[in-house]
Amino acid sequence: MGSTRKEPVIALAGNPNTGKSTLFNALTGLRQHTGNWPGKTVLQTKGSYIYKGRKYTLVDLPGTYSLLANSLEEQVARDFICFGGPDATIVVVDATCLERNLNLALQITEITAKVVVCVNLIDEARRKKLKIDREKLSCLLGVPVVTTAARGGEGLPQLLNLVDQVVKGEIRPQPRLVQYDPEVETAVAKLVPQVKAVLGDLVNARWLSLRLLEGDLTLIEAVEKLTGKNKHVPCGWC
DSSP, X not given: OOOOOSSOEEEEEEOTTSSHHHHHXXXXXXXXXXXXXXXXXSEXXXXXXXXXXXXXXXXXXXXXXXXXXXXXXXXXXXXXXXXXXXXXXXXXXXXXXXXXHHHHHHHHHHHOSOEEEEEEOHHHHHHTTOOOOHHHHHHHHTSOEEEOBTTTTBTHHXXXXXXXXXXXXXXXXXXXXXXOOHHHHHHHHHHHHHHHHHHTTSSOHHHHHHHHHHTXXXXXXXXXXXXXXXXXOOOTTO
C-alpha cells in the first residue's frame, strides 16, 4: 500500500528490553508526545526527526514478542504495521540474544518488505565477546541490517541513512520468507487469490492467509473495520 504523505511515517518495533525506547529518545529528543491509541488503553508515543532536510514521523510501537495478537499491545503493533501504512519499519533486536528477538523480525517481514533491522546493544555484545556478522545477517534476512549502541549514538547515522534509502526506494528489501510445511503452503496458495479478490493490495495476502488459517478472529474484525464494509473475508478453517 503506497503512501502519498509528505512526511514519511516510520514504525519502531521490537521486543521489550532491546533499548527501543532509548533509540526512540535518541532520534527524536524532545520532539515527541504521548497519548492513547484510538479506542485502546495502550500508550501511544510519537516523535519526529529531521534527516537531510526532511521531517520524519517516528511511531514507537508497544514492545512485543510477537504479532499474534494475544494481547492488546500485540494487536496494536500488528494493526499499525499491517494497516497503518508505515513507509518503513525499524525492528530493534538485542545483539546479545538475537535468536529470541529475530522471531518478531521474521513476523514483520511477512507483513511488509520495507524493513530495516537494527541490532542494538552492540556495545553489550562486545563486552560479552559476541561478534555479529552484519552482512551475513542481512543476506539471510533479505533486509538491511545496522548495528547500534543507542545510548552512545553509535550507528545512528547509518540507521537513518538506511531508513531514508528504503523510504525513497533506493534500497528495495527482499525478505526471505519462512517456508512452512507443504500442507500449509498448499492451503495458503488456495487462500491468497480469494483474499486478493476481496481486499486487493490493502493487506499482504500471504500473511493474512496464514493468520486466517490460525483462526485469528481479531484480524477479521480489524479488516472489516478498515474497509468500512461487511466484506466476506475467506476463513481459512471453513
